[in-house]
Amino acid sequence: MNPAHSIEAERLSRRFGSFLAVDDVSFHVEKGEIFGYLGANGAGKSTTIRMLIGLLTPSSGRASVAGHDVASDPEGVKAAIGYMSQKFSLYLDLPVEENLRFFGGAYGLWGKDLQRRADEVLELTGLAEHRKAITGALPGGIRQRLALGSAVLHRPSIVFLDEPTAGVDPEARRSFWRLIRDLSRGGTTVFVTTHYLDEAEYCRRIGLMVDGRLVALDTPAELKRTWVPDRVLLVRGRNLTAGAAALRARPGVRAAEPFGAGLHLRVDPAAWDGAAVRTVLEASGGEGVSVEVAEPTLEDVFLAVVGRGAEAQAAQEVAP
Amino acid sequence: MTLAGSRAGRFLARVGAIAWKEILHIRRDPRTLLLALAMPVVMLLLFGYGVSFDVDRIRLAVSDQDRTEASRRLAQAFTENHEFDPVGGDDADDADTIFRRHRAQAILVIPRGYEKDLARGGPARAQLLLDAADAVTAGQVLNKADAIALSESRRMASAPGISAAPSLQVKVSSRYNPEARSAVFIVPGLAAYLMAISAVLLTALTVAGEWERGSMEQLFASPVSRLEIVLGKLFPYLVVGLIQLLLVLGVGTNVFDVPILGSPLLVILAGVLFLAGMLGQGLLISVLAKNQLVATQAGSLSSLLPSLLLSGMLVPIDNMPAVLRLISRIVPARYMVDALRQILLKGNGFAQVWPDLLAMLVFAVAIVALATARFKRRIA
Ligand SMILES: Nc1ncnc2c1ncn2[C@@H]1O[C@H](COP(=O)(O)OP(=O)(O)OP(=O)(O)O)[C@@H](O)[C@H]1O
Ligand SMILES: [Mg+2]
Numbered sequence: 001m002n003p004a005h006s007i008e009a010e011r012l013s014r015r016f017g018s019f020l021a022v023d024d025v026s027f028h029v030e031k032g033e034i035f036g037y038l039g040a041n042g043a044g045k046s047t048t049i050r051m052l053i054g055l056l057t058p059s060s061g062r063a064s065v066a067g068h069d070v071a072s073d074p075e076g077v078k079a080a081i082g083y084m085s086q087k088f089s090l091y092l093d094l095p096v097e098e099n100l101r102f103f104g105g106a107y108g109l110w111g112k113d114l115q116r117r118a119d120e121v122l123e124l125t126g127l128a129e130h131r132k133a134i135t136g137a138l139p140g141g142i143r144q145r146l147a148l149g150s151a152v153l154h155r156p157s158i159v160f161l162d163e164p165t166a167g168v169d170p171e172a173r174r175s176f177w178r179l180i181r182d183l184s185r186g187g188t189t190v191f192v193t194t195h196y197l198d199e200a201e202y203c204r205r206i207g208l209m210v211d212g213r214l215v216a217l218d219t220p221a222e223l224k225r226t227w228v229p230d231r232v233l234l235v236r237g238r239n240l241t242a243g244a245a246a247l248r249a250r251p252g253v254r255a256a257e258p259f260g261a262g263l264h265l266r267v268d269p270a271a272w273d274g275a276a277v278r279t280v281l282e283a284s285g286g287e288g289v290s291v292e293v294a295e296p297t298l299e300d301v302f303l304a305v306v307g308r309g310a311e312a313q314a315a316q317e318v319a320p
Numbered sequence: 321m322t323l324a325g326s327r328a329g330r331f332l333a334r335v336g337a338i339a340w341k342e343i344l345h346i347r348r349d350p351r352t353l354l355l356a357l358a359m360p361v362v363m364l365l366l367f368g369y370g371v372s373f374d375v376d377r378i379r380l381a382v383s384d385q386d387r388t389e390a391s392r393r394l395a396q397a398f399t400e401n402h403e404f405d406p407v408g409g410d411d412a413d414d415a416d417t418i419f420r421r422h423r424a425q426a427i428l429v430i431p432r433g434y435e436k437d438l439a440r441g442g443p444a445r446a447q448l449l450l451d452a453a454d455a456v457t458a459g460q461v462l463n464k465a466d467a468i469a470l471s472e473s474r475r476m477a478s479a480p481g482i483s484a485a486p487s488l489q490v491k492v493s494s495r496y497n498p499e500a501r502s503a504v505f506i507v508p509g510l511a512a513y514l515m516a517i518s519a520v521l522l523t524a525l526t527v528a529g530e531w532e533r534g535s536m537e538q539l540f541a542s543p544v545s546r547l548e549i550v551l552g553k554l555f556p557y558l559v560v561g562l563i564q565l566l567l568v569l570g571v572g573t574n575v576f577d578v579p580i581l582g583s584p585l586l587v588i589l590a591g592v593l594f595l596a597g598m599l600g601q602g603l604l605i606s607v608l609a610k611n612q613l614v615a616t617q618a619g620s621l622s623s624l625l626p627s628l629l630l631s632g633m634l635v636p637i638d639n640m641p642a643v644l645r646l647i648s649r650i651v652p653a654r655y656m657v658d659a660l661r662q663i664l665l666k667g668n669g670f671a672q673v674w675p676d677l678l679a680m681l682v683f684a685v686a687i688v689a690l691a692t693a694r695f696k697r698r699i700a
Contacts, residue, residue: 053541075543083541087534091341093348098341105337106542108330 001064006031006158006189007052012061014047021047023212024061029191029205031157034184036203037193038302043209045193046086049160052191053083066157079107082151086162086193090147092136096127099135100150107154121149125179141172148179158189165196177202197298206298208305216305220298227304228296230254233277235263236290243284247277334544338552342526346556356518356560360568364510365575378461379638380404381424388435394446397472398428403464419451420662420672425638426450426461438476504579507572508660509633512653514568515561515591516598516627517620522557523602524619528612546695550688554599561595562588569664581667587660590673593680594656598623600687607695627653655679 001008007029014022022044029035039045050056052065054074062069068076090099100118104110109117122128125145130138135146144164151159161180165173177199184190192203200206201220208216208223216223240263244256252271257264265277274291281289346353382395398404407424418424427449437444448465530536539549569587572578580587602619609615629635630644631653637645648654659676662668670677 055537055540078541079543081541083538085534085537085541087537089533089535089538091345091533091535094341094344098344102337102341103538103542105333105340106539106544108333108543110329110333110336114333 001067002028004030006033007035007063007065007191009048009052009063010061012048012051012063013059014044014051014056015059020212022051025209025212025214026061027207027214027217029158029189031189032184032187033204034180034190034192034202036200036206037191037209038195038197038200038206038298039193039209040195040306044212045209046162048209049083049162049191049193052077053081053160054078080157082154082156082159084147084151084159084161084164086166090135090143090150092134094135095132096135096138096146097122097131099146100153103150104153109154117153117155121153124182125149126175139172141168141176144168144172144176145179148176152183152188156188158191159183161190161192163193163195165194165199173199197302200298208302210306215308216301220301223298223301224296227301227308229268230266231269231272232294232296233263233265233267233272233274234259234292234294235265235277235281236288236292237262237281238287239285240281240289243281243286246284247280250280330543331548334548335552335555338544338549339555342553342556345526346560352522353560356522356564357567359518360510360514360564361571363514364507364568364571377402377405377639378426378464379407379424381407381418381427383427383429385432386430386434390435390438390444391430394430394434394472395428397468398465403468415449420666420668424451425636426465504572504576504665505661506633507568507576507578508664509631509657511565511568511572511660512594512631512656513624513627513633515564515595515656516623516653518564519557519561519595519598520602520605520623521616521619522560523553523599524606524609524615525612526553526557527603527606528609528615531606531610532612546692550603550692550695553603554596554688557599558592558595561598562591565591578664580664582663582669586663586670586673590656590659590663590677590680593677593684594652597652597680597684597687600684600691604687604691604694607691626651630654631657633657650683652680652683 005028007027009028010026012022012025013020025044025048037045037048047056051058052063052070054070054077057071062071064070065077066080068074068080070077091102094102097118100121101114104114104117119128122131125148127142127146127149130142135143138146148159148161148164151161164180165176168176173196180190180192181202194200203220205217205219206223207214216227218226240258244258244263247253247256247265252268253265254268255264255266267277274293277291278286278289380398382398384391384395395406399406404426415427418427429447429449431445431447434444434446446469448461450461527536530539565587569578569580573580601622605618605622606615609618626648627633630637630640630648630651632648633653637648637654640648655676659673659680662673662676666672
């Protein structure tokens with residue numbers, strides 16, 4: 001195992017009966033990075049995590065986490081990691097503080113050490129004022145912070161967070177992600193799954209899962225460059241019809257459609273920018289032309305990736 | 321700190337964390353606790369008034385000191401309708417030994433000179449000694465013995481050459497529970513029954529609850545071992561069970577004058593062994609069931625029925641059909657009921673009670689081991 005890697009997965013697969021939930025997945029996660037794992041419902045995100053933390057045995061392939069092989073040394077893995085499961089698991093009938101103490105105890109902390117860590121974590125997660133509150137009476141966002149706190153009480157070098165912000169309001173999600181970034185700055189490796197593509201922008205690298213396969217893995221910027229090669233330009237102005245026809249005839253312009261009072265262009269960003277488009281339009285009689293460049297989002301990446309996945313699937317099904 | 325020291329420390333920290341959390345759950349849910357503690361008292365008051373059940377085939381030892389035709393005829397009168405089953409004859413002096421060893425539930429003593437007294441025109445006396453620790457049986461035996469004695473006197477009165485007066489008196493004397501009161505008899509049974517139900521149900525629910533809540537997955541992702549979970553979960557309920565036992569005994573002694581003739585420590589020991597088995601049974605159910613509804617049903621069926629019907633609490637084991645008698649051998653409540661009756665009512669000590677204790681220990685170890693083995697740490 002490369003010492004700069006926290007997690008290494010090599011051709012990892014898991015089947016349930018005849019159903020292949022995770023299909024030949026390989027990747028590594030570097031120490032201290034925030035690694036996002038994205039995919040639709042049932043894509044195999046939780047199954048991957050469960051294999052990585054020693055809860056599920058891989059059907060084939062191997063993985064090591066914090067230097068421990070997940071199949072042969074799951075106990076070593078468990079002691080080194082923190083885990084926040086998707087279907088959570090705080091004890092709602094207990095006070096905040098007792099939840100922390102319980103999970104600390106479960107990792108073998110006790111006495112003064114436990115008390116000190118619990119206090120630190122209450123401070124870190126901003127829950128000090130709620131320490132005596134019954135967990136079930138707190139809003140979802142606060143509970144998720146507590147769950148994260150419970151998962152890092154024993155100072156694991158890696159935390160696995162399975163959809164930690166599902167069903168939480170945007171403000172609470174932002175404060176949750178501040179916590180995640182604090183952890184990562186402190187040197188903790190974060191492996192996080194999510195449905196929210198805006199959150200994925202916070203990750204250093206992202207893996208995209210479609211139907212059990214890892215179809216893309218890179219930094220957000222690189223993913224956008226490779227998966228959304230076109231740039232979308234929004235044009236406003238008057239007398240644009242002739243100019244649109246002229247643009248369509250030029251190389252590097254993939255589409256130029258009327259859009260409200262203006263135009264919607266898809267172009268090759270290497271050949272075209274806003275100024276070049278305006279020059280062409282004004283030469284064809286356009287007036288008051290303004291061009292706005294729409295940066296691609298991970299949403300666009302995801303749609304492209306899923307589209308590609310569907311095409312590949314269709315091709316496979318047609319092939320003998 | 322040494323490695324062993326810190327390892328033991330972490331083990332204790334984990335077991336302690338689980339036990340403490342369980343205690344907090346119990347404290348947060350006072351209704352369940354109240355139910356577990358009030359139920360014994362209510363049940364005891366309800367059952368205290370006793371119910372009567374039909375008894376057949378009472379094992380009868382005959383101590384015939386007369387050894388004449390008349391004495392043999394009397395013994396035969398007791399056994400010919402299969403209400404009493406003869407077992408090997410014994411000495412009356414040895415009655416305590418016979419009862420303690422459960423060789424017979426009643427002893428018919430026919431004194432020397434019985435035939436002569438009859439021939440002289442009576443009154444001829446015989447004595448029936450009863451093991452009345454089992455009050456239901458004792459009451460039945462009493463009635464049956466009366467009926468047999470009466471019909472035997474009538475038969476003799478109508479026989480030629482014997483005077484007309486009813487000439488046979490059977491004096492019945494009960495051992496251990498002189499008034500054959502059913503509260504005294506029911507308390508040990510009830511203690512076992514209540515402990516069985518609440519121990520099985522509480523543990524069955526608590527583990528199934530962790531599965532349902534999703535927290536089991538969280539626990540399995542931590543270094544907590546199966547044994548630590550099992551021990552941490554069992555400990556608080558062991559304490560609840562012992563409190564129940566003390567409550568039942570407290571009400572029994574104060575309200576119904578149940579004696580505690582034997583050692584209270586021995587009672588506690590029996591209680592711990594019995595509870596360990598029942599808690600293990602609950603754990604096994606909840607390991608297999610994984611949801612609270614199934615766990616509740618399986619838990620109540622598997623604890624309530626055997627401890628009510630096969631423990632000897634209501635129906636004496638000797639009166640059961642052979643198949644049920646055989647099944648009752650693997651019902652720990654049977655050993656608990658027997659141990660409690662022996663200790664409380666007869667004042668028996670470890671020397672007599674150890675087979676019961678051993679049986680409960682074997683059951684507890686076997687079922688906790690089975691539950692731990694079936695307790696999969698991996699999901700799916
Ligand atoms: N224990 C299991 N037995 C059978 N099938 C399973 C099991 N666990 C997961 N699956 C199936 O494997 C597939 C992947 O499940 P997984 O939970 O990994 O998806 P996910 O990406 O986490 O989805 P979600 O966003 O809904 O959490 C799903 O189709 C699921 O039904
Ligand atoms: Mg999932």
